Amino acid sequence: MAVAAPQRSALANALRGARLAAEDPKSIWSWLATVDHKRIGVLYGVSSFILFLVGGLEALLIRSQLIVPDGGVLDADQYNRLFTMHGVTMVFMVVMPMSAAFFNLLIPLMIGARDVAFPRLNAFSYWSFLGGAIFINASFFTGDIFSGELGAPDGGWFGYAPLNLPQYTSGHGMDFYALGLQILGLSSLAGGLNFVTTILNMRAPGMTLFRMPVFIWMTLVTSFLIIFAMPVIAVALFELTFDRLFDANFFNPDAGANPLLWQHMFWLFGHPEVYILILPAFGIISEILPVFSRKPLFGYPFVVFSGISIGFMSWGVWVHHMYTTGLGTVANSAFGISTILIAVPTGVKIFNWLGTLWGGSLRLKTPMLFAIGSVAMFTIGGLSGVLHSMVPSDYQQQDSYFVVAHFHYVLFGGSILALMGGIYYWTPKFSGRLLSEKIGQVHFWLMLIGFNLTFFPMHISGLLGMPRRVYTYNEDMGWNLWNMMSSIGAFLIATSVLVFMINFFISIILKKGPLGGNDPWDARTIEWTTTSPPPHYDFAEIPVIHSRDDFWHQKYREDDQGNVLPPVAGAAVDAPTGGHGDAHGEHEGGHGDIHMPSPSYFPLIAALGLPVIAIGLIYDYALIPVGAALLVIGVYGWALEPATEED
């Protein structure tokens, strides 16, 4: 004991020193150890944007190969690996984490809390996401990359059995796929649990469920979907991992397995996943449209309940990915009808958004343009979805470019455009500065035109019989023009992304953007009451909520008919520092009273263990104990360290 005591205290002192180093908000350590939801949100946002560039680069290579028939840019193997990684990246490493960035940044600020329920679990979610993303992308380098051999997964993002088994794939790509998605799934699961707990338990006084912003509602539904969907894919991925690494036979038809098992599990996860990708966008649209129409959301209860019913119905439509597998007339009819009906709550949302715009006083700023663009493009994607639900005609369209067009209208036109709008809308809150409006408009129009030029022709090439996932096509198929257009459009999209990066660089990094103040958009929800950027503790005083759109009602009064009355003297319409903002003066420097959780390295250490275990499983079992040790040390340190630093 006498020997151990000083050692322990030396360790404790070192840890305390490291934690204190992380308290300095300017040090790099503060980013590695942060548990602040805003910083984690920024990390999510930056990482997912970098991965968006990676996935976009993959798309450009794909489109370069297909710009002319018999293209010579890529060979079949490279093409297959690139389209696999494009799908995996965009779904799991771009749209999901970019949504998670918004969840992190906004949930506490919108519900009037100081952080999420489990700040360190939140950090763990981020680091395991990053670890998983780097892990999967590292698979590229397991091939002989200098001779053009990529090592990435080659079984498609859907990884159908038995093509996902070692006898049909080459290299370790699909091992990286199975284990990497497992890590990303764990990250999402932890995030989902965290967000549900936060939303249900940490709302400010008076913030009843039906006063919550719709974005928070959609986050809640999304998080529940994550909690229930991720375990399904986790089981499938574990079985695949066992098949691949330990010669199990879950999916091996030669041993008597039915490979359809994988498809059922993948799509039972995969269809809720589609709504995991789109519901956050619906939430963002439902925040932006009212603010820039200067009108409340039309039919709040309908929008909320349609979101919830989408969440439930998303569990009953998975077979529409499998109409052609021969499940029979009863299954196809039942799922055909359920798929048709899921268009109803989605349509309700679109009509309610139009109702929000109707009679408004529309300020067509960049966030609004993106939100309206997203509604319009999602409408097209939703309608082509109805066409797919017509089972007999889907026998023709299934796995053709028509499907590619459809889900890009949903996931790019719907999700990415809305997320872009969200970036333009909320960046002033977190940086204090607005993005340039002029460059933003250029960005929007370039992206909208490029997007339609890329994906609308795919409807046609699909109906002309072009299947997906082909690295080459003959020149006499009638697909040349459409593919040429798609490829040109893809480069237009790339240009628009470049314009966005320039805008962000000039306006935010070089600080050329105009200062926005607390409330640059005359917004309605309480995140705009605090300073921009918000203090570490978000709100000096936890706000008390009296109504839906609480901040709006602090600024404006309406009569019984909903007519807005002229402002009372003093509470100026255009004074962005009104409301709770004033409270900050008194509390400046007084945040010693507010106990925020201390930084912690342990989530990072624990998360680091996961990819190490995964590498060990693929290459050398000796690494497994190393990874496991990291995980155990991380979890124990996490459990034992003090939640806040003693002063």
Add this chain to the structure above:
Amino acid sequence: MTIRRNWSRLLPMLLLAGLLVLLFSGCETDTPQNTFDAKGKVAADQRDIFYLAMWPALVVMIGVLGAVLLICLRFRERDPNSLPPKQIHGNTKLEVTWTIAPAILLLIIGVPMVSMIYDLGRAPASDAYIIDVVGQRYSWVFEYPEILDEDGFPVFTTGEAHIPAGREVNFRLRSLDVIHSFWVPKLAGKKDVMPCNILPPVQGEEPNPLDKPDCRGGELNELWMIADEPGTFHGQCAEYCGLNHATMYLSVIADSPDDFAAWEYEMRSGGGGGNEPPSNTPEATGSN
């Protein structure tokens, strides 16, 4: 200023007009795998039900996009210093209407859909001409259990299937490796070709090649179709199956009754084939 405003009004409309022109021009072209250019009952039915859904969808699309444009023009803020407009929180009657109306509309188009699912999903006719399709990375082999060679084995062709025009054909689909999808767009929508290990024949029993075989692992799918006229119809594998998925082509050659009879005769007397039969069929290996 006016020029700029005009442009910002015109641009989306030009975009929309351009898209529509594209869509309609797509229907007219006569290309090898055009799904609109149906040459048999199944593909024609599938095209017709596509139109049945596409026209209302286009109307809704133009309606919604048009409404978005009109709203943006009509309700654009004129005076940034004006008070906010009337705060309308919703209208229950209106919202119930636009919930119920689409549901009814969708269920109405659901009726012909279900009826067609059952129509096209019926079992192949008992007198349908049977062809066994064997998918294998990355080629197609067609076995003809109705044409036996001198040794009593079905004859086969590679890459090209011959069918009698005007007669229902039952393609029995099985794969020797991963999942493929059998797709001849002008004749019928696709059906997946699932792995299917045919059980070895019971000892001492002579298997009848016309019987539907049993699979161990996977399924044996059937797809029937009719080619109205003689002709050559192109298709290709529609389920990603690995490296050369893109070039896993096939064609179906529909012959007039006379030509088909002549072709059958030629095959029966050993004229066709040329390649090795698929490796692990029961005929070849007797096991697995």
